[in-house]
Amino acid sequence: MEKIWSGFYKKNREERLNVIKNANLLDESHLELIEKNVVLDYETANNMVENVVGTFSLPFSVVPDFVVDDKTYLVPLVTEEPSVVAACNNAGKIVATSGGFKTTIHDRKMIGHVALYDIKDAENAEKIILENKALLLATANEAYPSIVKRGGGACDIDVKILSENETTFVVVYLVVDTLEAMGANMLNTMLEAIKVSLETLTGGISLMAILSNYATSSLITTKCEIPFDKLTSKDNGEDLAKRIELASKFAKIDVYRAATHNKGIFNGIDSIVIASGNDWRAVEAACQSYAAKNGRYEGLSTWTCNFENKTLIGELTLPMPVASVGGSIGINPSVKLARHLLKNPNAKTLASIIVSVGLAQNLAALRALVGEGIQKGHMKLHAKSLAILAGATNDILDEVVDKLRKEKHMNLATAKKIVEEILD
Ligand code: NDP
Numbered sequence: 001m002e003k004i005w006s007g008f009y010k011k012n013r014e015e016r017l018n019v020i021k022n023a024n025l026l027d028e029s030h031l032e033l034i035e036k037n038v039v040l041d042y043e044t045a046n047n048m049v050e051n052v053v054g055t056f057s058l059p060f061s062v063v064p065d066f067v068v069d070d071k072t073y074l075v076p077l078v079t080e081e082p083s084v085v086a087a088c089n090n091a092g093k094i095v096a097t098s099g100g101f102k103t104t105i106h107d108r109k110m111i112g113h114v115a116l117y118d119i120k121d122a123e124n125a126e127k128i129i130l131e132n133k134a135l136l137l138a139t140a141n142e143a144y145p146s147i148v149k150r151g152g153g154a155c156d157i158d159v160k161i162l163s164e165n166e167t168t169f170v171v172v173y174l175v176v177d178t179l180e181a182m183g184a185n186m187l188n189t190m191l192e193a194i195k196v197s198l199e200t201l202t203g204g205i206s207l208m209a210i211l212s213n214y215a216t217s218s219l220i221t222t223k224c225e226i227p228f229d230k231l232t233s234k235d236n237g238e239d240l241a242k243r244i245e246l247a248s249k250f251a252k253i254d255v256y257r258a259a260t261h262n263k264g265i266f267n268g269i270d271s272i273v274i275a276s277g278n279d280w281r282a283v284e285a286a287c288q289s290y291a292a293k294n295g296r297y298e299g300l301s302t303w304t305c306n307f308e309n310k311t312l313i314g315e316l317t318l319p320m321p322v323a324s325v326g327g328s329i330g331i332n333p334s335v336k337l338a339r340h341l342l343k344n345p346n347a348k349t350l351a352s353i354i355v356s357v358g359l360a361q362n363l364a365a366l367r368a369l370v371g372e373g374i375q376k377g378h379m380k381l382h383a384k385s386l387a388i389l390a391g392a393t394n395d396i397l398d399e400v401v402d403k404l405r406k407e408k409h410m411n412l413a414t415a416k417k418i419v420e421e422i423l424d
Helices: 013-022 028-035 042-048 084-096 122-131 133-143 145-149 184-202 238-253 255-275 280-290 333-341 347-370 375-389 394-406 412-423
Strands: 060-068 071-078 102-105 110-117 153-164 167-177 205-211 219-227 301-306 311-319
Touching: 013 028, 028 333, 060 084, 060 333, 060 347, 071 084, 071 255, 071 333, 071 347, 084 219, 084 255, 084 347, 102 347, 110 184, 122 133, 122 153, 122 167, 122 184, 133 145, 133 153, 133 167, 133 184, 167 184, 184 205, 219 347, 238 255, 238 301, 238 311, 238 347, 255 280, 255 333, 255 347, 280 311, 301 347, 311 347, 375 394, 375 412, 394 412
Parallel strands: none
Antiparallel strands: 060 071, 102 219, 110 167, 110 205, 153 167, 219 311, 301 311
């Protein structure tokens, strides 16, 4: 743990920037971006999407000392929700002092499909498609030669016959190594190219040709192993560890809990995915569908106790189709800054950090939830939001928050009353 980061949360912005400067994490141009708070300008925004009338801001925070695969990162998080950054910070430190997160990258490919219908003999169509695999892969690669030149490209084809109420689809899955890109546009271009050949080969009609966000060929596993006594300073931590294991079992069997369990994981994941300029809808779609891979929606993480070693072991496997190039990654100055803080990771390393942030966030939530309860920590931070909503300006904000936290009913009406009393 580097001492320079201690008490980072108590410092003002200038002091925080000085810490970052002294840690030599940013070159001059990136320091300027952060110091001047350079954000997306209107002209750039207007070239990114349609009907632009302005830009929209969110808080940009950092979490120091986050250890993944023996490397220490300063993690950028973009979120509007109080307590997410503090939770990531807290759990990240516990894991960092326990050896950090260790990740395994299972594969890094994307899948797209062409759905064909009106085929008289589906089994025969499947046979013909598989016999023409080499031709179809060549057609896909000819449609997007630059990815092949870079060392990637279409590498496999699979076929499934799926039926629903007397309608049969022959679905052709194309697997593509998209290298550093997420690959949606690449896949869509390739799929539209093979669609014509598939119609000719099978006599069927293509319904659609599109990337699938169920990115099961981009799986990453992150793990951590925490000594029981690092989980809490109150006792030896064994009871808390057992309760965290129970919470993870509970989230596997109760969909009401699973949804919230996973939402906690995505408090962290969405925040870093947004900061890194990636498509967070694609990541959400991939991971939420992966949560239902066993036929029912389940909690995504698993926590188990090792009583011999007196450790709690956490594990999270997710599809993480993120990129280091493409989309808006090279365009938004805040994204450039976030990537620089992360030491410009490639797509696989970025995915490893992201999944680890998800597991950290999950640990923080479960630790609070089965320990002292989630509200104590949450309401502390919520008090600040209430005070601002009640009209507290910076000069009285701390006083309002202090008073509000002592009140039995912490709500907007109480916050307004306190602000009025102070201003009277
Ligand atoms: P791009 O269309 O931006 O393609 C990636 C770009 O990165 C290409 O221009 C490629 O160059 C370039 N590149 C540079 N270096 C590399 C490298 N080492 N490896 C790979 N590419 C490299 O993005 P994607 O195809 O990745 O598509 C992602 C975008 O599509 C996102 O904005 C996403 O929001 C959107 N999208 C998502 C959908 C979904 O999720 N269902 C559907 C449709 C769109 P070159 O051309 O020279 O190869």
